[in-house]
Amino acid sequence: MNSRLPAFDPKLLGAIAGDARLYELSHAMAPSMPVYHQHIPYSLALHRRHGDPHPTKRQDGSSFANEVIVTSGHSGTHIDALGHFSRNGCLHGGIKVSEVETRDGYRELNAADIPPIVQGAVVLDVAAAKGVDCLKPAEEISVADLEKALSLSASEIRPGDAVLIRTGWSKYWSDAEMFIGRRGGMPGPGEAAARWLVSRGACLVGSDTPGFECLPNPGNSVHAIMLVDEGIHIMENLNLEEIAQARKPRVIFVALPLRLAGSTGSPIRPIAIA
Numbered sequence: 001m002n003s004r005l006p007a008f009d010p011k012l013l014g015a016i017a018g019d020a021r022l023y024e025l026s027h028a029m030a031p032s033m034p035v036y037h038q039h040i041p042y043s044l045a046l047h048r049r050h051g052d053p054h055p056t057k058r059q060d061g062s063s064f065a066n067e068v069i070v071t072s073g074h075s076g077t078h079i080d081a082l083g084h085f086s087r088n089g090c091l092h093g094g095i096k097v098s099e100v101e102t103r104d105g106y107r108e109l110n111a112a113d114i115p116p117i118v119q120g121a122v123v124l125d126v127a128a129a130k131g132v133d134c135l136k137p138a139e140e141i142s143v144a145d146l147e148k149a150l151s152l153s154a155s156e157i158r159p160g161d162a163v164l165i166r167t168g169w170s171k172y173w174s175d176a177e178m179f180i181g182r183r184g185g186m187p188g189p190g191e192a193a194a195r196w197l198v199s200r201g202a203c204l205v206g207s208d209t210p211g212f213e214c215l216p217n218p219g220n221s222v223h224a225i226m227l228v229d230e231g232i233h234i235m236e237n238l239n240l241e242e243i244a245q246a247r248k249p250r251v252i253f254v255a256l257p258l259r260l261a262g263s264t265g266s267p268i269r270p271i272a273i274a
Contacts, residue, residue, distance in 0.1 A: 002113070002231065003082055003092075003113075003114065003203075003231045003232065003233055004160075004203035004204075004230070004231050004232055005114070005115055005117060005119070005203055005204060005233065006119055006160040006203060007115075008116070008118050008119075009118075009119075012118060012119070012120065012252055015252065016252065016273055020273050020274060021246075021273070021274060022271055022272070022273055023242055023243040023246070023251070023271060023272040023273075023274065024239065024242070024269075024271060025077070025164075025238050025239055025240065025243065025270040025271055025272055026076070026077035026237075026238070026239055026268065026269045026270055027076055027077050027170075027173060027237060027239050028076075029042055029071070029075065029076040029267065030042070031043050031044060033075070033076060033173070033176075034172075034173065034175075034176035034179040034180050034210065035072070035075050035076075035176075035180070035210075036074065036180050036181075036210040036211065037180055037182070039072035039074045039075060040070070040071070040072045040075075041075075042069075042070070042071045042072070042075040042076065043069070043070045043071075044067050044068070044069050044070075045067060045068050046065060046066075046067050046068075047066050047067055047068045048064065048065055048066050049065050050063040050064070050065050051063055071267070072265070073111060073260060073263040073264055073265030073266050073267070074236070074264070074265040075267060076237055076267050077235070077236070077237045077238055077239065077267065077268055077269070077270065078235065078236060078237065078265050078266060078267045078268055079111075079114060079206075079233050079234070079235045079255065079257050079265060079266055079268050080223070080227060080233055080234040080235070080236070080264070080265050081106075081109060081110050081111040081113065081114060081233070081263065081264050081265055081266070082109035082113075082227050082228075082231060082233070083100070083106040083108070083109035083110050083264050084223070084227055084264040084265055085221070085223045085224050085227040085228050086224075086228060087224045087228045087229070090228070091106075091108070091109050091228060092109060092227060092228050092229075092230075092231045093109075093231070095108055095109065102262070104261075104262050105261065105262020105263055105264070106262055106263075106264065107262075110260070110261060110262050110263050110264065111257055111258065111259070111260040111261075111262075111263040111264070111265060111266040112259040112260055112261040112262075112263070114233065114257040114266065116255075116256050116257075117162075117204065117253065117254065117255040117256070117257070117270075118252065118253070118254050119160060119161065119162055119203075119204070119252070119253055120158060120160070120161050120162070120250055120251075120252065120253070121161055121162035121163065121164055121204075121250070121251050121252070121253035121272065122150070122153060122155045122156075122157055122161055122162075122163055122164070122249070122250060122251075123153060123164045123166065123240060123243055123244055123248065123251065123272075124146055124149035124150060124153065124163060124164065124165050124166065125149055125152060125153065125166045125240075125244040126141055126145050126146065126148075126149045126165055126166060126167055127166055127167055127168035128149070128152060128166070128244065129145065129148040129149040129151075129152045130145065130148070132168065133168050133171065134167065134168030134169060134171050134172075135167040135168060135169070135187035136184075136187060137178075137181065137183060137184030137185045137186060137187065138184055138185030138186070138187065138214060138215065138216060139187040139214065140187070140188070140189070140190040140193075140214040140218060141165070141167070141187060141188060141189045141190065141193050141214065142190065142192065142193055143192050143193050143196045145193070146165075146189075146193055146196060146197070149165075152247075153247065153248075153249055154249050155249035155250055157197075157200040157201060157202055158201060159200075159201030159203075160201060160203050161201065161202055161203065161204075162202070162203070162204035162205070162206070162253045163197055163200075163202040163204070163205050163206075164205075164206050164207070164235075164238060164240055164243075164253070165188075165189065165205070165206070165207040165208075165240075166207070166208055166240040166241075166244045167186075167187045167188065167207060167208055167209055168208070169186060169187065169207075169208045169209045170208045170239055170240070170241055179209075179210065180210055181210070181211060181215050185214070185215045185216050186209045186210070186211050186214075186215050187209065187214060188207060188209055188211060188212050188213040188214040188215065188222070189207075189212070189213055189214065189222055190213070190214050190218055190219060190222070191218075191219045191220045191222060191225065194213070194222040194225050194226060195225065198225070198226075198230050198232065202232065203232060204232065204233050204235070204253075205226060205232060205233075205234055205235070206234065206235030206236065206238050206270075207235075207236065207238060207240075208237070208238050208239065208240050208241075209236065209237070210236050210237055211236065212234050212235075212236050235255070235268065235270065238270065243272050243274070246274065248272075248274040250274070251272040251273060251274040252272065252273040252274065253270065253271075253272055254270065254271050254272075254273065255268045255269070255270035255271075256268065256269070
């Protein structure tokens with residue numbers, strides 16, 4: 001079974017007004033960025049520098065440089081492939097992990113299977129709806145919180161939408177220990193809120209935290225509900241500060257996952273157009 005991501009609808013482009021803006025929704029990837037402690041850290045090192053010896057002398061004085069990048073598919077702003085989580089030994093659609101897991105990754109439900117994403121989206125500023133700059137560590141987002149945020153944006157969730165949840169957690173991007181939840185956890189939807197999003201027709205969800213859901217988790221895994229049970233991709237470490245302040249009722253959301261065969265996730269550079 002594939003994810004719930006809808007096919008590209010050309011009508012979306014007709015909804016872009018002449019004065020529309022592009023909003024950056026990602027954080028720049030750098031060795032100093034916070035990385036959730038269960039994933040390997042990101043690093044970049046120059047493999048070749050300008051001026052290094054070259055077998056063939058270049059008469060025009062030109063040179064090139066390149067680098068080696070080591071990263072998890074879940075570093076920085078990224079999207080989870082459906083193979084990222086399992087339940088009782090099975091991935092989404094009842095696919096047995098043992099039948100698709102290899103040394104080189106997963107033969108099915110990997111990041112290369114995620115299509116280009118261009119779809120309608122709503123931004124739910126839960127922090128603003130609750131009258132705070134940022135939610136507290138381990139604060140569970142309830143259905144009532146989501147409904148209040150939806151009212152604040154004067155919008156509605158339509159079947160096939162992406163739902164982007166702002167908790168204000170990006171304020172801790174430069175404080176790695178706080179950002180990854182080592183000082184009491186991180187805020188996010190609980191099970192009830194997750195099932196509410198599913199019932200409203202959301203087919204893609206994301207937030208500005210590295211864990212999306214409330215952690216420590218007070219109940220069933222929201223990741224398992226979304227990825228395994230429902231086939232709904234999760235995005236994490238989004239930068240929603242600017243788009244949330246714009247108070248747009250709807251945006252066009254664009255993200256292009258890397259076609260990383262076998263990978264359980266992929267860095268993305270998402271944007272919103274509104």
